[in-house]
Amino acid sequence: MSFSIAGKTAIVTGAANGIGLSIGRLFAEKGANVMFADMDEKALAAELGEQLEEGNIRSFAGDLREKLTIANLVSATLDSFDQIDILVNGARQIQMTDPLDGDDETVQAMLYNNVMPALRLSQQVSKRMIKQAEGRTEGIAGSIVNISSISARRTHPELMGYSISAAALDQMTRSLAVALAPQRIRVNAVAIGSVMSNSLQNFLKENRAYRAEIEECTPLGRISAPSEVAEAVQFLCSEASSFMTGQIVTVDGGRTLLDAVPAPAH
Template sequence: MTFSIEGKTAIVTGAANGVGLAIARRFADKGANVMFADMDEKRLVKECGKLPDEGNMRYFAGDLRERLSMANLLSATLDAFDRVDILVNGSRQMLPSDPLDLDDESVPQLLDQNLTTALRLSQIVAKRMIKQAEGSEGGQAGSIVNLSSIAARRTHPSLLGYSVSCAALDQMTRSLAVAMAPHRIRVNAVAFGSVMSSSLKETLKEHRSYRTDIEDHTPMGRIAAPAEVAETVQFLASEGAGFMTGQILTVDGGRTLLDPVAAPAH
């Protein structure tokens, strides 16, 4: 059994910062060809630098809520690396929700960003994976890993839209896993708790008490590093998880083991 992804080609969305960036960097460090994809071109340039037209890293800037951008992302990946073996749907958005506000648009916005975009990109990339695997027997044709959250299983009124979108993403993961299994494509997800991303760092600067809240409600007593999620994603993407599909792996330091009532969900 091996967790190697060396020589594989991966598309990682949400790769300009936080967990997505940690995943893309780890994949590249482990010998995979990686397309860093994100809407924030300035941040991509800052993190990736001016990449040469050789080596194992490229980046793509575009709004993946648009079908044309999805098609262009796949084309750019194929132009650079000829194939795609792994897709990590890491582009996520979190907005506050007011459940009693009839004009609150957070739920449809987050369903579009966190669910529909991941679904459409998975469909487009899966078609390519299936085409690549034509004529071959045995082994996996591809692996898709979605980034979810423990918010899918916890109740917090101000995170209604985010929680609903993550719960829907988990079910999408299971449904696609069954649909794509005959094509030898595995689909899994990682649901994580509080991770020290750039956005959480900024939040903790404004609300210092949040750190204590998080640590007090996490049995392991700390906030995860992005690299810890990236390691789990690598496992799911690798042949080492070759008989796993439709699974939602939880990386939360034990947080969901505690009574969630009144516990903050940052």
């Protein structure tokens, strides 16, 4: 089976920095058409720069919590590339939670920011994938990959809101996988451990002791690079994983093999 995604068209959200940016860049390098989507227009322009003039790279800035923005993103992608074969829901936010504070609305915010945009965009994109596959009876019609977290399976009360959103994203992945299987659309997720994303970099600047603790709690003894997540996502979007759907693939350096530890997973 081939790991190639050349000639495919992908939407990658959360693509202005960190993991999403790494996924988008890898896909573009491998010959895919890529729509880099993010809320931060300036960051997109700064990261992509002159690459936006290249034939297989476009950018879209907007708040994907808004239904109209989602529709505009799909339309912009079709205007640029005529099709959508891959969706990577990489946009996510992390906020700390006080689980005993009745006025803390972090859980609601994390579901609103991390789950609902991914669900709505998946629904819109899958409709397009189904339409594109009309008349075809074989082959994969499309692939959707969600970026989740091992926090869905770990217990850190201060990350309760984020953990609940990750668990919801995992269940969303499984539900959509079953619903879309008859249309030959695969839906999987990558559950990440500690990855040197922008959010983790900022966290470690203020909590320097945590880096050593995270490394000690990870059997492979280090923090992942965003590119290592990107390569796992490429696998899930390629023909090499053609019989995989509804799976939560863990990329955490073995972190979840150990007992629960106080160092939070981002």
